[in-house]
Amino acid sequence: MMRSAVMVAVLSFCLQACSEKEDVGDGKKLADTVVEPQVSTPDFNAGRNAYFGDLHVHTMYSFDAFIFGTTASPDDAYGFAKGGVVTHPGGFDMQLDVPLDFYAVTDHAFYLGSLRAMADPSTDLSKHEIAEGMSELSDAANRYGHFQKVIAFLRTERSSELLDQQVYKEAWDDIVAAANRHNDPGKFTALIGYEYTASGDQMENLHRNVIFRGDTAPELPFSRIDSSNPERLWEWMDEQREKGLEALAIPHNSNGSNGEMFKLLDFTGNRLNSAYADQRMRNEPLVEITQVKGTSDTHPALSPTDEWADFEIMPYRIATKLDSTVPGSYVREALMNGIELMQKKGFNPFKFGAIGSSDTHNGTYAGDEDNYWSKVGLLDDEPVERGSIPLPEPRKGGELYADSYYRTWSAAGLAGVWADENTRGSIYDAFRRKETFATSGPRIRVRFFAGYGLPKIETKDLISRAYSIGVPMGGDLIADKDREPEFLVWASRDANSAPLQRLQIIKASVRDGKSVEHVFDVACSGGGEVDKATHRCPDNGAKVNLEDCTISDDVGSAELRTIWRDPDYDPSEHALYYMRVLENPTCRWSTWDAIRSGVSPREDLHATIQERAWSSPIWISPPEQ
DSSP states (O other), X not given: OOOSOOOHHHXXXXXXXXXXXXXXXXXXXXXXXXXXXXXXXXXXXXXXXXXXXXXXXOOTTSHHHHHTTOOOOHHHHXXXXXXXXXXXXXXXXXXXXXXXXXXXXXXXXXXXXXXXXXXXXXSSGGGSGGGTTGGGOOSHHHHHHHHHHHHHHHTSTTGGGGOOHHHHHHHHHHHHHHHHHHOBTTTBEEEXXXXXOOBOTTOOBOOEEEEESSSOOOSSOOOTTTOSOHXXXXXXXXXHHHTTOOEEEEEOOGGGSTTOTTOSBOTXXXXXXXXXXXXXXXXXXXXXXXXXXXXXXXXXXXOTTOTTOOSSOOOBOTTSOSBOOSTTSOHHHHXXXXXXXXXXHSOOSOOOEEEEOOOBSSSSOOEETTEEOOSSGGGSSSTTTTTSSOOSSOOTTOOOSOXXXXXXXXXXXXXXXXXSSSSHHHHHHHHHHTOEEEESXXXXXXXXXXXXXOOOTTOTTHHHHHHHHEEETTOEEEOBTTBOOEEEEEEEOOTTSOOEEEEEEEEEEEETTEEEEEEEEEEEGGGOOOOTTTXXXXXOOOXXXXXXXXXXXXXXXXXXEEEEOOTTOOTTXXXXXXXXXXXXXXXXXXXXXXXXXXXXXXXXXXXXXOOEEEEOOEEEEOOOO
16 A cells, blocks of 8 residues: 655645535535544555455344354454454354455344344244244255245335334444444544345345444434335435435445346436436445446446456346346446436436445455355355355256356455545545445555646656546546547556456447447556557466466566557547456356365356456546537
């Protein structure tokens, strides 16, 4: 992480930019967003540091995590993030090689603490019909059966019967108190949060994680018991903001939304308008682009010219084996629809920054490809359960593997931010300005700026000058009809992961009334040159040995950076750009499972993957007429 001091001019620029409350539409201002104009922790850096964290963590208070065997508390979860050991429900220890910088426990608000209380014979909830057998959960099949029973009940009109106000309040108070106990400004940021777990009638995923900025929170969170309409969540968040409680929501697993997360109609079927766009962007400026249940960047059906679009695709709706409709379910398409709406209607409801997170239900993290902990406790702690190795005996129908969608899951992901210091306010404000990035797991650092007259890549004060004359990821730039913008694109590898292979820019623009995309390689490992006709780097020859998962150690780069100009730039177009960096190929977790079990990897799963990181976009708008 960058720790050096930077120019006083940059400090002045940052403080001026952050000193007023941001206008987020409808004349509303953010609550509690003033950054005090003094250095408050030793790691303060006006040029900003990269911090990594996880904003999607479930503990024993989540109804499903408890059924899956998780007994880790919020205290355990925060201790894990800081380097501690947590025992998996399957009996093995989980520990990070390198602690995280920030973390949020985000248990499901509906039925918060209820399932744990059902297993306690002394509680009233233990007498409910759904509680039968809850204190005697045994094997994976039994646990999954109880999970399905609870899921079915929550979709009935009786669902509120499982909401014991005392249990609910005690669990929520413990979650808030744990975050405040573990928050350590300058060293570790613990953010108060929860998951709003709404879905449509056909199991369309509409989940959001709600993250608070400060050390106080509402008396109780807003859940799907209150409403399954995310727009009602936004109204509640606006009400909390008026009371001084600043928060944002982060949609996740749009890939499992069956086209609902980014559809071009509101929840009740009306066409989108500027009021909808203002309210959505005021309340959810970020989107979770990658996690255990797959990556939601794009899909081969949406991006047929992107050779890397087929990355960790989970094709199902959440907790089902029902196919999820592709249009309306992926972030890149939403970003493209957003700039198209901006050109045609003058508003953009999909102006998201990007993060990754894990969605672990073990109170910890997903683990790495070579040390995969998966997600759902005792249901998928063994390779045979997650479908990566054959069953001991084929089933009657001849099936060789467990009929499980867990095989489509990922060892992902992480949220990255560029923030002045490791404090709640600074990290939250990075979320708000969308100076965020996502990784599929490795701690790849990415920086992305756009501006006019950016200095050469070798300039010593490159970053400070980029801040002073350009905009970082998440920012907006007005096109200049007389000058083309430059893009500063920079990535550095995770020393504990594979070298970098290529640096790319994803561009979307509105041309002839329709948004179109292009993928440009902009920097190649080993000093390779980008082909001017194809805009692709040459193959760097990186290989993976599928006998033992060793990789080429003599190819790839520790760092890739360049100043890039768009060869097809048109200042009259609405456009957006974001960067993607790819590592050399490595073994997927399912291949590691197979090798360690002494069997061949499944032929219908990718044997290798290319870990990656994505920046938030930069939007460029035509000059006003």
